[in-house]
Amino acid sequence: MADIQEIGAIWRGETRRALKSGRVLVLLILFLLFVGLALTIVGGVNHQLNAKFDSQLAMAGGDPGQAREQLVAAKKQFLSTFITDDEAMLDSLSALPLVLLVVFKLTLRFLPLFIALMGFDQLAGEVGPKSVRYLVVRVKRSSIILGKLLSQATLFGLLLVICTVLMVLVSKVLNAEFAAADVALWTFKLIVTSFTLSVAYLALTALFSAITRQGAVALVLNIIALFVIWFIALIGEAFRFPGEEALPNTLAMLKSESVFAYLRYASVWHFGDDLLHPHWSRWLTSGLVHLGFGLVFLGLAQLALSKRDL
Numbered sequence: 150m151a152d153i154q155e156i157g158a159i160w161r162g163e164t165r166r167a168l169k170s171g172r173v174l175v176l177l178i179l180f181l182l183f184v185g186l187a188l189t190i191v192g193g194v195n196h197q198l199n200a201k202f203d204s205q206l207a208m209a210g211g212d213p214g215q216a217r218e219q220l221v222a223a224k225k226q227f228l229s230t231f232i233t234d235d236e237a238m239l240d241s242l243s244a245l246p247l248v249l250l251v252v253f254k255l256t257l258r259f260l261p262l263f264i265a266l267m268g269f270d271q272l273a274g275e276v277g278p279k280s281v282r283y284l285v286v287r288v289k290r291s292s293i294i295l296g297k298l299l300s301q302a303t304l305f306g307l308l309l310v311i312c313t314v315l316m317v318l319v320s321k322v323l324n325a326e327f328a329a330a331d332v333a334l335w336t337f338k339l340i341v342t343s344f345t346l347s348v349a350y351l352a353l354t355a356l357f358s359a360i361t362r363q364g365a366v367a368l369v370l371n372i373i374a375l376f377v378i379w380f381i382a383l384i385g386e387a388f389r390f391p392g393e394e395a396l397p398n399t400l401a402m403l404k405s406e407s408v409f410a411y412l413r414y415a416s417v418w419h420f421g422d423d424l425l426h427p428h429w430s431r432w433l434t435s436g437l438v439h440l441g442f443g444l445v446f447l448g449l450a451q452l453a454l455s456k457r458d459l
Contacts (some may be wrong), residue, residue, distance in 0.1 A: 155288040159296025241427040249320035261350040265371040268301040270364030342424040352446035359450040385413025417442040
């Protein structure tokens with residue numbers, strides 16, 4: 150019970166301090182600028198494509214229902230070429246407006262970097278000037294790490310909800326056929342997906358902030374680690390497993406068979422796509438993998454801070 154009280158006290162103090170510092174507002178503006186820019190570019194293209202489609206439909210005098218089926222089929226073909234070969238995923242993602250799917254995917258790519266920018270000095274900012282000594286004589290070091298991590302997760306969650314709701318609302322405006330029930334469902338799913346994916350990277354940021362005394366060094370090391378994680382996943386996903394068959398007109402057709410395909414399992418980044426999978430078993434597996442990586446990173450952060458002379 151005492152540990153929970155310590156963690157709660159640090160969480161409340163860190164959250165209040167962050168909200169008063171103005172950093173959250175700056176990060177929110179940066180996040181909104183990125184999302185807004187992506188929505189403007191992708192939404193403009195999406196609007197032109199929809200207008201062209203409606204114009205061709207009116208000129209041809211065809212059946213609107215059949216035309217919509219053709220549009221869904223074309224969307225699934227695009228998704229199978231550039232995003233996934235999984236039939237269940239294709240059926241699920243084809244219900245999303247293309248602008249929302251593309252912008253959300255872009256956002257997921259930048260979330261780890263955003264997390265690094267948000268929390269690189271959560272521990273290093275106090276270890277360097279030795280102000281952390283005022284905490285370690287009163288609370289456990291594990292409580293410090295967990296309290297600060299929960300504060301970062303809380304602030305990140307608030308920013309994430311705001312930006313995700315913005316993405317969905319703009320997509321609804323650009324796509325009238327995006328039903329209200331789907332809007333509510335996908336808003337919830339995208340928020341849960343983003344936050345689950347972020348668990349491992351929040352812990353990774355805490356790790357590098359715990360092993361250095363300077364925030365700038367922690368940020369550089371964090372970014373290098375992110376590129377290593379991405380690169381390992383990129384190599385593994387660039388190949389097919391030995392003996393794996395590839396369907397025509399899919400991503401797998403562009404890949405050659407190699408044992409290097411197994412490298413993908415060494416990177417947490419590889420498991421991010423399954424967080425949008427409609428089958429709960431795939432989603433749960435991916436979520437547990439992210440949680441597992443997060444616990445490993447958090448354990449290393451605790452070990453590093455416990456061995457340091459503060």
